[in-house]
Amino acid sequence: MHQWDLAFRVFVFGFFGVFITLALLMVSIFITGAIIRKTTKPNQ
Amino acid sequence: MESSFLHTIVLKTGIVHLYWGHVVMWVIGLAFIYLAVKKEFEPLLLVPIGFGIFIVNLPITPLMGMTEGGHRELINIFFHYGLEWEVIPPLIFLGIGALTDFGPLIANPMTLLLGAAAQFGVYVTFFGALLLGFKVPEAAAIGIIGGADGPTTIYLTAKLAPHLLGATAISAYSYMAMVPLIQPPIMRLLTSEKERTIRMKQLRPVSKMEKILFPLIGTGIICLLVPDAAPLMAMLMLGNLFRECGVVERLSKTAQNELLNIVTIFLGLSVGATMRAETFLSPKPVFIFVLGLVAFAFSTTGGLLLAKFFNLFLKEKINPLIGSAGVSAVPMAARVTQRVGQQADPKNFLLMHAMGPNVAGVIGTATAAGLFLTLIQ
Numbered sequence: 358m359h360q361w362d363l364a365f366r367v368f369v370f371g372f373f374g375v376f377i378t379l380a381l382l383m384v385s386i387f388i389t390g391a392i393i394r395k396t397t398k399p400n401q
Numbered sequence: 402m403e404s405s406f407l408h409t410i411v412l413k414t415g416i417v418h419l420y421w422g423h424v425v426m427w428v429i430g431l432a433f434i435y436l437a438v439k440k441e442f443e444p445l446l447l448v449p450i451g452f453g454i455f456i457v458n459l460p461i462t463p464l465m466g467m468t469e470g471g472h473r474e475l476i477n478i479f480f481h482y483g484l485e486w487e488v489i490p491p492l493i494f495l496g497i498g499a500l501t502d503f504g505p506l507i508a509n510p511m512t513l514l515l516g517a518a519a520q521f522g523v524y525v526t527f528f529g530a531l532l533l534g535f536k537v538p539e540a541a542a543i544g545i546i547g548g549a550d551g552p553t554t555i556y557l558t559a560k561l562a563p564h565l566l567g568a569t570a571i572s573a574y575s576y577m578a579m580v581p582l583i584q585p586p587i588m589r590l591l592t593s594e595k596e597r598t599i600r601m602k603q604l605r606p607v608s609k610m611e612k613i614l615f616p617l618i619g620t621g622i623i624c625l626l627v628p629d630a631a632p633l634m635a636m637l638m639l640g641n642l643f644r645e646c647g648v649v650e651r652l653s654k655t656a657q658n659e660l661l662n663i664v665t666i667f668l669g670l671s672v673g674a675t676m677r678a679e680t681f682l683s684p685k686p687v688f689i690f691v692l693g694l695v696a697f698a699f700s701t702t703g704g705l706l707l708a709k710f711f712n713l714f715l716k717e718k719i720n721p722l723i724g725s726a727g728v729s730a731v732p733m734a735a736r737v738t739q740r741v742g743q744q745a746d747p748k749n750f751l752l753m754h755a756m757g758p759n760v761a762g763v764i765g766t767a768t769a770a771g772l773f774l775t776l777i778q
Contacts (some may be wrong), residue, residue: 379761
């Protein structure tokens with residue numbers, strides 16, 4: 358029983374943890390890209 | 402006197418210690434070498450692995466045990482310092498990082514989620530392994546095969562279930578070599594002809610600054626959230642920084658070539674040498690092989706179905722085939738996407754689009770491994 362409790366926790370926190378981590382990385386890339394594109398635009 | 406001396410000499414040869422299990426392992430080892438040489442299946446790994454299997458199953462060879470003085474024997478030294486001390490998998494990641502262009506991922510960061518979805522097989526297999534009677538740490542080591550990432554599989558198995566190292570490593574690399582056979586039927590089954598012909602907009606160009614910042618941001622975020630993933634992620638991103646910063650070309654080339662080649666030799670030999678007949682010939686490796694296939698199939702499915710789900714909301718549809726490239730096997734899974742896509746529309750070029758989820762899969766699998774360590778250890 359104890360093993361299944363741990364397994365369930367590993368599944369929930371593991372699988373969703375991967376999603377959350379990569380989603381945060383995705384957001385950071387979007388933000389960084391936007392800032393860089395904005396700051397390196399030719400002077401207008 | 403002489404006959405007793407002769408008797409002692411004979412006892413010191415391997416021949417009298419042979420049993421059928423050794424011969425079975427020779428066949429397995431030689432089969433790997435055959436597959437590498439004749440079919441070119443992952444030859445850089447299967448040759449040293451096959452040879453490693455062959456030599457440790459020559460009885461009483463002083464290679465994988467301890468000497469009478471308590472010192473490790475030759476391959477045991479490679480195994481201990483390379484794998485048990487967790488040196489080799491991160492060094493391989495350094496080389497992979499130096500070889501990888503994260504440009505397609507930076508151009509379309511949403512593909513990171515496809516890489517995350519392709520970890521689905523890892524967790525399905527984790528439960529499958531538990532149902533077959535494996536313990537939680539063993540199930541995690543088996544599940545990670547679904548990430549299709551050899552070094553991560555080895556890294557996690559060495560930490561959680563070192564006795565399964567040979568079986569999980571062989572399973573991971575065997576299925577990675579068989580990606581072109583395993584994935585296409587699943588991809589065709591889960592997509593319509595119309596979906597496979599979806600053409601995607603050309604990726605935007607990525608600036609040098611973005612490419613330089615990516616390894617720093619990637620390391621920071623992943624290692625802050627999942628510190629146990631740091632040995633793999635930090636080295637992957639360091640290798641990538643070498644590549645992208647443009648001022649350490651020598652280091653980048655060394656990481657891509659000489660260093661990667663050297664550690665591959667020790668990795669292959671050490672993994673092969675863990676497969677001794679006495680420990681390997683049991684039902685467990687067979688279960689692990691079957692579960693490895695399940696893991697691959699579900700990982701392919703996970704990435705593909707998330708891509709289809711995205712299409713319910715996106716104005717500019719994505720070709721769902723690129724989701725299947727979320728399994729790490731770089732660049733083979735992306736090439737398979739390209740091939741299957743071109744079978745439906747010969748003028749559709751999906752390779753660069755598939756490289757995004759493909760490299761995201763590497764990050765996703767390393768993160769999944771880190772989370773397993775965090776939650777289980």
